[in-house]
Amino acid sequence: MPIQSRNFKAAPMIILLSLLSLPLLIMCFYLIVDTITNTQPGTLIPDEITFEHWRFLWQTTENSSANIWRVTLNTFVFSITTATTILAISLTAGYALSRLNIPFRRFFLSGLIMLHAFPTITLIIAIFLILQTLGLYDSLIGVIMVKSALELPFGIWIMKGFYDNVPWEIEMAGVQDGASRFTVWRKLVLPQVQPGMMALLVFSFLTAWSELVLPLVLAPGNKSQVLSVYLATMLADESSIDFNLMKSVGLFYVIPVIITYMIFQRKLMNIYGGGTKG
Amino acid sequence: MKIELRNFTKRFDGQAVVDNVSLTIESGEMIALLGPSGCGKSTSLFSICGIHRMDEGQLLFGDKDVTNLPSQKRNVGVVFQNYALYPHMSIFENIAFPLVVQKADRATIRRKVADIAELVQISDLLERKPANISGGQQQRTALARALIRRPDVLLLDEPLANLDAKLRLEMRSEIRRIQSETGITAILVTHDQVEAMSICDRIALMQKGKVVQLDKPREMYANPANMFVAEFLGNPPIRFMPAELHENQMIAGGAALPRPQHLKQSNLPDKINLGIRPEHFGPQFGNEISGHILAIETQGRENLYDVALSDGGVLCSIQPANDHLNPGDTIQWGIASQHLLAFDGQGERI
Known part of the structure; x- marks a missing residue:
């Protein structure tokens, strides 16, 4: 029974880790419980079940004038467009950097690493001014462009790593078989980096979903608001803070993330594995 | 198809890797580019298939000048050392890929793949993925994919290097069989002289970017142009020893x-190098040379003797297996003088 004995050996570690993460677990538990119950001050046991904390779904609340469904749609548009933009550009740029003999290749590569490490917040004023000049301030397109641009170095770098692992011979063989470089890339190379594609797509979607600073500064208006900003505006209004309402919005905000993780968690692991399996 | 390479030169960073090589391969012939690593044989191969640009020279397929054609437009089949099968495609899709690129219709593709699969004997594997078949079968698949377009020339880059010893023997004769059945012109790149000698019509032995000798295997073995060729061909390798020529005799x-x-002839230098192959040294050739046995290697059918001569030189002898001798024994053996290979001080054949 090797599996069982291994489990027993790990038991002390599991208990220790459980104890350490207990506060988090309790918070998560109450996050869910509090959204559908009311609890009297001074006690931990809820005394009534209610759906009033979810009222933001069917009416505008006192804290925010934006419509939740509009905001949710915005968030999806923002996240999906950003993720696909990042993927499309990373796929092509990563290939070029990995394979093509382009001028200034080394310069681009070191530039990528530097940009990746660059703190976004320092750029925010410049970006704000640029967007305002271009007339893209307070629009989804503007934030999408900015967010994609800022995530690109990471995406390109990851994809380049995946391309680097595809054997040269496969491409040479494709060319010998009479296929153009583009066909070789699309039919022979892309399938090899598919794990990377999936991982990058999901990863970009999640980072865009959780992005707060850029939309808050660049698209704060009701028309282009996203969920993170919606939640933040609730917090900012100190006069009438309703914690249970906030918890409900928070839960609503996090559900797509959890679902995405559950579906794609194995593929997401690939992003740091970076290998192809035959 | 006849392949002709004229004054081909390839440089990397200004350094000539292949230097002014000319080579003609007759239609239906299988030729080996043989040489140690770094001699330019793979570079030549990749230039013929169009992956490398030629810096100088011309390449002709038949009468057609293909020097400046891209790989896609040269009709060349290549088998890579690691086979380069497309891992996400089935064996069928792998073999069919060159036809799919040409946009051939489905029925044609199915028929041609079936034909070629039968030729290389993988008909029952077509549904599998490359990862799920053995090395020899991957090799056959790579051959099938290279042959399906009926290429003008088939290029094989160290095709047997990744196989174990037994499969290597099997695939060696298989490659030869498939090549002669299709009648295709083929170029085999290898560093293994046994491989080159056993399946090729002719061998081009390369060293430092030049073809040192181009000949039939038997001819090259018997009449090497210099010491490098003599040493490269033959296993166990030839041994050299210095010799002094006098009027009627020779001290060696x-x-x-x-x-x-x-x-x-009288115009020979006084001091020469003699090359003696193992099969030309032994008791059956006389008893002029004395020495003692350093080591015996048993190879089943044959014994291999390393013999230290009285002047310090070492010769090797190969003889039918027997148990008469032990290391340390002194022997009096002779050499087959008509097979002696003589080289001058620069290593060139006399």
């Missing part, structure tokens, strides 16, 4: 030998 290996018939 601590013994005075009669001057061999083919070294009778």
